[in-house]
Amino acid sequence: MGLAILHCRAQIGVDAPSVTIEVFLSGGLPTFNIVGLAETAVRESKDRVRGAILSSNFDFPQERITVNLGPADMKKTGGRFDLPIGLGILAASRQIPDVALHGYEFYGELGLDGNLRAVPGVLPAAIKAASAGRPIFVPKDNGPEAALAGGQVLVAESLLDVTALLRSRKEPLPFVSLTAATQNHDSQSDLKDVKGQTFAKRALEIAAAGGHNLLFIGPPGTGKSMLAQRMPGLLPTLDDEQAIEVASIDSVLGLPVDVSRWGRRPFRAPHHTASAVALVGGGSEPRPGEISRAHRGVLFLDELPEFSRSVLEVLREPMERGRITISRARRQADFPASFQLIAAMNPCPCGYLGDKQSNCRCSAEAVRRYRGKISGPLLDRIDIHIEVNRPAVALLRPDAPCGEPSAAVAARVASARQKQVFRSGKTNATLSGAELNRDYVANDESLALLEKAANAIPLSARAYQRVQRVARTIADLAGEADVQVKHVAEALSLRQLDRKIAKP
């Protein structure tokens, strides 16, 4: 007869609810049962635990073993419960000293040889454990990621390591320093390497400053992707809390957490053949998709009209809420997905409408059809859409002057963002209609210009508000409290698709 109680956590989305593991040994025929809504991988744990205990030179008790994972109504998946189950059996059979096992949390999949294997989703668990004040044991490969949470972390390579550590009461690993962060922009993609493109770079700066979604329209080879890749480097570095959110997504996917990229904004560029599941997440065990991997960073969709409409349709919910809820038969998972969208498209099916170097043979009707592939609701959420043209050849020569470096633009962006956060606690792109009315302080001339443009173009009510948001950002970049005529005029110039298609 013996009982041991240990703690671990399940993984649901990026949440890590507590799981209590009770191991009970009693007389009777030798059996080994795991109860408490355990999925296949957890049930298979029996073989791994038995093998690990035997190959670590412990005895496997010839008794009736019952393992209860509570609470019983929460599904448990994966191999992470192997370690606490194995330790529970050893403690209940008095093979390891009666140390205060319940003061720790244990994570790790056991190999038949007793070695510990890394498991996905350790970071979210480590965050919860740290706030509960419990030190955690994790496989060695999960150590750096677990240490990011700032709690006490002990790493081990095998079941024997863990029992030895418990006996010796070893000091926990030193925490990985979070201040080892590098600069947000990497030298590989600096804005200074993009020659010419003054207008597009300005649009990129405004989009970065106000958190606006952006669409580039231009022929192939004009550097649309190159511009988009430079966006993360213009955005403020993530604070530790935000960086942990971003790292948690990688952790859930079982990807190594790259501490050298700490604080950098993610940049994800899924191909247009990507499925809806790849883009937003899903699967029988809900996994985050590209939009969650782009959380707090940039999602770049190149060749936007080539994405299937149904795939783009699923972007609406996360673009509205900054989160995505994935529901499968009996499971539901919630993942963060607050990203800035940059999209790019050709101006027409052949790609060369308006290009001076090539002739476009597309009919006006074909151009309209092509542009119509982007659904209205998605386009409604894109504040800035501009044409990107081929830069003059003289600007591309190696000796042509470099542009402004990303760091200089990022400084202006940071200052404009500070103004917005001070005023309303959020970026201009995410202001509600009422908040926009409150924050859109403008003089009479600029109001008159906006009225006139709204009637002449004409602007829909939504487009009208989009122009206001962008104009507000331009005024913030200029350090002006009031939105002035020049700010409205520039904002109007950043709304290419509000105008009719010009076919030469």
Ligand SMILES: [Zn+2]
């Ligand atoms: Zn064409």
